[in-house]
Amino acid sequence: MPDEVAAHAEQLADQLQEMILIREFETRVSSLFEDNELPGFVHLCLGQEAVATGACWAIDDDDYITSTHRGHGHSIAKGLEPDRMMAELFGKETGYCGGKSGSMHIADVDQGMLGANGIVGAGPSLAAGAGLSIEQSDEDRVCLSFFGEGSMAEGVVHESMNLAGVQDLPVVFVCENNQYGEMTPAEDQHNVDGFEARGEVYDMPAETVDGMSVQDVYEATAEAVERARDGGGPSLLICETYRYHGHYEGDPTTYRTDEEVEQWRERDPIDTLEASLVEGGHIDEDEIEEMRAAARDRIDEAVQFARDSDYPDEEAAFEGVYTEEI
Amino acid sequence: MPDEVAAHAEQLADQLQEMILIREFETRVSSLFEDNELPGFVHLCLGQEAVATGACWAIDDDDYITSTHRGHGHSIAKGLEPDRMMAELFGKETGYCGGKSGSMHIADVDQGMLGANGIVGAGPSLAAGAGLSIEQSDEDRVCLSFFGEGSMAEGVVHESMNLAGVQDLPVVFVCENNQYGEMTPAEDQHNVDGFEARGEVYDMPAETVDGMSVQDVYEATAEAVERARDGGGPSLLICETYRYHGHYEGDPTTYRTDEEVEQWRERDPIDTLEASLVEGGHIDEDEIEEMRAAARDRIDEAVQFARDSDYPDEEAAFEGVYTEEI
Amino acid sequence: MPEKSMRHAINDALSEELARDDSAYLIGEDIGKAGGSFAVTRGLHDEFGGDRVIDTPISEAAIVGSSAGAGLTGSRPIAEIMYADFMGLAADQVMNQAGLFKYMFGGDVTVPLTIRTVNGGPGSNAAAQHSKSLHGLFMHMPGVRVVLANTAYDAKGLLKSAIRSDDPVVFFEHMELYNREGEVPEKSYTLPLGEAAVEREGADVTVVATQKMLHYALDVASSVADDISVEVINPRTLKPLDVETLVESAKKTGRVVVADESVIQNGPASYIARRIEEEAFYHLEAPVEVVGVDDTPIPFSPPLTEAVVPDASDIETAIRGMPRL
Amino acid sequence: MPEKSMRHAINDALSEELARDDSAYLIGEDIGKAGGSFAVTRGLHDEFGGDRVIDTPISEAAIVGSSAGAGLTGSRPIAEIMYADFMGLAADQVMNQAGLFKYMFGGDVTVPLTIRTVNGGPGSNAAAQHSKSLHGLFMHMPGVRVVLANTAYDAKGLLKSAIRSDDPVVFFEHMELYNREGEVPEKSYTLPLGEAAVEREGADVTVVATQKMLHYALDVASSVADDISVEVINPRTLKPLDVETLVESAKKTGRVVVADESVIQNGPASYIARRIEEEAFYHLEAPVEVVGVDDTPIPFSPPLTEAVVPDASDIETAIRGMPRL
C-alpha cells in the first residue's frame, strides 16, 4: 500500500485537492441551505467524494458522464466550475442552466456532463444513448453512468444495462452504494449480495470496489474505460461508500445510528488519503492546509459570484422550450 | 427414466391427455384463423404444451396464474373450458369475457386465471400483487407467473422479481424460453446464459428446466410451489422450449430454418411422452387414439358452441367500464 | 369544527380505512418506517405493522402493477407514488392494466386500487421533474377515476371514498397544501365521488378552480367582492366530472374562469372549459377563460417559477377581463 | 403523381433521411432484420446495416431513454415504439427526459429525437391494449411536438420534417392507414410542422378530422355535397396546432365538427374544440360537436368495436345535427 501510494503520489495529491474542493463545495452548500439562501432542496455527497473523483479521473474531457440528484461531486469531477454551479443553486442567470435547473438538473453538455437527474434511474438509459452515439460516429469516447444503489431497483436501469450488454456499448456503470435509498436501507430494497451477479445477467464484468479509496475507484474505472474504448463493451462497478449527511439537507436521519456514521467516517476518503500521503512523505501538513485554503477561496469566490449575479429575466421563463417558436 | 415414468404413469397419462387437448385447441384455432373465422390475431403455443401443463399440474384450483399473449395453453391447464375460450376467440357473448377480450386477454379470475396480457412483461407484476394478497390474508396459495424469455428485458419484470425477492412473496416465475421474441432470436436480446444468474440478483432459487418434458416442468414447479407455500419465497424456472408456429398466425418465419424446427419437433413433448408411456407398457396406442378422439370431440363441441353463440348486444360495449355509472 | 392540516386529514383517512378494512394495505417508497417523504403516513407503520404498510424498492411500475394484481385477488391496495411526476414510470400499469381489467375481463371483476400521488409544488422550487400537476393525463384513460385533494375536508372525505371505490382511482394531493389547515369534522365521513362543491356563491363570474388555485380563487373572490360577485366552484373529482353543477353556475353567471395548475395544452382546465362551452354555450357572455401553465416546464429559479405558475393575480386578471361586468 | 401506400411513403422518408444524415439511425423492436412488425422498415436493414437500423430487446423505456441520451450527444435517433399503447412504458422518458432537457439545461442543447409509433387499429380487433389513439397524452407535455400521419403525402413530408426537427417529436402513424394509397410526389419534399391543410373547401360546416376520421370526413363531405357544403381540415400537427387555419374556417362556416379516434375525455378532439370555441366564439352557430370514443376501452368483438369506435356515419350525424343548416 505505501508502494502504491508512492507510485501515484502526484496524481493522488491532485485527487486529494479535488476531493477537498468537492467537500468544501458541499459543506458550504449545506450552510447556505441552512441559512435559507438557496431555493428548493439539495442532496449532498459528503463522504462519497472518492467515487466522483476516482471515476472521473479515469476519463477525458471529451468523454461523457450521467449523474443523479446527488450530483455536485460528479459535476466538479467532470470539470464544471464551482462558480457557475453555485450560481445555478442560487437560481441565477449565470448558472450553468441560467437558473432553470437548480441542484437536481445541473448539466453542461459541451463539457460532457449530461445532467444531474431528478428521476431516479434515468441516467443509465441516457448513458446507453451516449454509447450509441459514440458507436454511430466511431469515436473512442466512453460514458460513465453514476447511479445510487437504490436506483438498481428501477426497471429502466435494468433495461439500459441489458441494452448496453447486447450492443456492447462503451459505458461504465458506476453504482454508488451509499447503503440507503432515501430513509430505507439497501438491504430492504434488494439482495445487496446480488449486485455483482448483474454482471453475469448483462454479460459484463462486474466488480465491487472500495468507494472510500480514490485510488481503488480510479484503477477499477480506468480498467473498465480501457476495455470500453477497445470495444470490449460495458462494465459494472459497485462502489461501497456512505453519505455523511441525510438524504436531503434537513433529513433528521433517524434511520441510522451515530456509530454507523462514525465507523464510516473513520474510513473517510480524504482523511485516509491525507494520512497516507503524509506518512509516505509525499506531502506535508502545510501543503494540505494550502489545499484547504485554496478550496475555501475557490468556494468563497463561487458564493460571491452567485450572490452578485442577477436573477434571470422573467421572459427567460418562456424561452428554450422548443428550438423554434411554436 | 423408465422408472420415473413407471412411478408417475397415471399422472403422466392425465398430463398427456391435457397436452393433447391444448394441441388440438391450438391446431383448430390455427385453421379457424386461416379460414377467417376469427377476428383479430392469435399467438399459438404449439410445442410449448409441456410448460403449461407441467407447471399448472403443480398447483391447486384456488392458486393463481398470470399469463401472456400466448396464453391458450395456460388457460386450459388452469382449468378453463375450451368452449367458453373458443367463444371468446370468436367474440361471442358466451366467451369468458363476453367477447370483450379476445385471445390476448382471456381471464377467469374466479378460476385463478388473472389474464392473458397483451403487454409484454405485465404478468409478473400482477403475480407479485397476487403474492401480496396471499400474504395479506395469510393464505397458503401461490401464484405462477408465465412469461416469455423476451419479456425478461422489460423493466417491470425486473422490478417485480426484485419486489417478490425482498418481500419473500409466494410466486413462481415461469419463464418460457421459446428462443424468440417475435422475429428476433433470444441471443440478440439478452445474454441468454445469464438468465439463471437472476436468481442470485433477486435472492431466489433459479433453475433451467427441460420445457419439452412435462415431468421435469412438473417436478421443478412442484418443488418451487412447496417452497413458496412454506414461506420460502419466490423461485425462477427457465423452461427451454419452442414454438412450432410463427410468432402470430401468418408469420412467414423467415428468421429460422426448417432444420431448427425439425430438431425441436424431434423432442416434441407429446410424442416423446407417448412413446415412453407405450414403451413402458403403461398405455397402448388405442388409448392414445381415444385421447385424441376425445380432444377432437371436445374441441368440435367448443367450435360448435362458439359458432352457435350470439354476438354480444351493442349496449354491452359501454358497460363494465366502471363499477357504478360515471 | 377543529382545524387540521391536509397532511393530518389524509393520515386520518388512511388510518381509519386500514382499521376498517382488513384487505386494505399501504404500499410505496419510504412510507413505512420513515413515515413517508412528506410525513403523510407517519405513525401508520407503528400502528398497523410492516405487513400492512409496506416499504418497497424504488420501483414505481411494480408498485402500481402489483397493486393492480392485488386488487384483482381480493385486496384493496393503497399505493403511494411519491410525486405525480413519477407517474410516467407507472403509466402503463394504470392505463393498460388496472384501468382495463374490469372491462376486458367482461365486467365482473373489480380492481379496488387507490393510487395516492402528489401534484408538484412549483412553489417549492424543485424544478421541472418535481413540480408538475398531472391529473390531466389520467382523465384520458377509461376505467380510471381521477380525484383531487383541494381542501383538508375534501382530502379526508374523498380519499375514504376513493379507497372504498371498487374502481381504480388516482388521487392527487398537492405539495403546497399539505400544511394548509381547514375544518375537518371529528366524526368519520365520506364525500361522494362525482359531486362538485360550490365553495362560495356569486352572481357575476364563476371560477372553477382546483388545488392551490381554489384557495387563490377564494381569496380573490373576497377581495373583489365589492365590485364583482364571484361564485367559486371546487370540482373535487375530475372523472367523473360534475358537469351539471358547473353548467348550472355557468348558466347563472354567464362568465367562467377555470384555474388549474396543469399545463393548458390538452389539459384539465381546457377540458373543463370545453365541457362548459359545450353545455352552456348559449348562456355564455364570452368564451371561458383558462388560467394555467402555458406549454412550459416548471423552472427552478424563483422569479422564473413565478412567471410560469399562475397565482391569484392571474385569476383576478381573468375575472376582470370578463366582458360587460 | 404516383400513388403509394402510407407504409411505402414512410419507408421512403426513413430511407431518404438515413441517406441524407449520417447521424440519424433507427432503433426499435424487430425493425431490423425482420423489417418491422408492420413491414414499415423493410429493406432498411439491408440498405443501411445493423449499426444504423438497430434491433433492441423488448425495452420501451430504454429505447426512448437511450434515444434521448443519443440526441444530446450528436445523434438524430428515430425510435419506433411498436404500438402507441406501449408508449406508457416510455412515458417518463418523453415527459421528464427528452421533453425537458432543452429547457432544464438552459436552452442551448437540442434533443433531435423522433419517436414513430402507431395509433391502434381498433378495426383490426386487437382489443383494448393494442387499439388506442394516444396523441392526446403527449400534447400535454411541454417540449414535445406531436405530429400525425393522416395521408401518405403527409406521412412522408411530415416525417422528414419531424426527423430534421431539433426538438423531440412523437409521430403517430395509424394501423389502418398503412395500406391506404395516396398521391406522393417522386421528388423529395418536406411539409412544415404547424400548418394545417384544407383538404376540401366548403361553406356550411367545418370538419376537423385526423387519421382514419379524415378519410371518413372526406367521404361524407362528398356524399352530402348536394345538401351541405362541408369544409374538411386536416390539422396535420397537434403541437404546434395551427389554430389560425382552424379558426378561419370556423369563422367562415360557423359550424364545426371535430373527429378524432381518441377518447373524448380530456382528449385531442375536445382540446381542438375548445381552441375553436375560444377563438371563434362569437362566430359559432353552436358549440363545436366532437366525435370520438366515449370513455370506453376498445373491445374485441366486432359488433362491440363498431359500437365504440366512431365512423363515417357518426361524422355525418354530427354534421346533420348542426343548427340552421
Ligand SMILES: Cc1ncc(C[n+]2csc(CCOP(=O)(O)OP(=O)(O)O)c2C)c(N)n1
Ligand atoms: C423515479 C423516482 N422515484 C423516486 C424518487 C424519490 N427519490 C429521490 S432520491 C431517492 C433515493 C435514491 O436512492 P439511491 O439511488 O441509492 O441514491 P442516493 O440518494 O442514495 O444517492 C428517491 C427514492 C425519484 N426522485 N425518482
Ligand SMILES: Cc1ncc(C[n+]2csc(CCOP(=O)(O)OP(=O)(O)O)c2C)c(N)n1
Ligand atoms: C410492451 C410490449 N412491447 C412489445 C410488444 C409486441 N410483442 C408482442 S409479443 C412480443 C414478443 C414477446 O416475446 P416473448 O416474451 O419471448 O414471448 P413469446 O412471444 O416468445 O411467447 C412482442 C415484442 C408487446 N405486446 N408489448
Ligand SMILES: [Mg+2]
Ligand atoms: Mg443510495
Ligand SMILES: [Mg+2]
Ligand atoms: Mg419467446
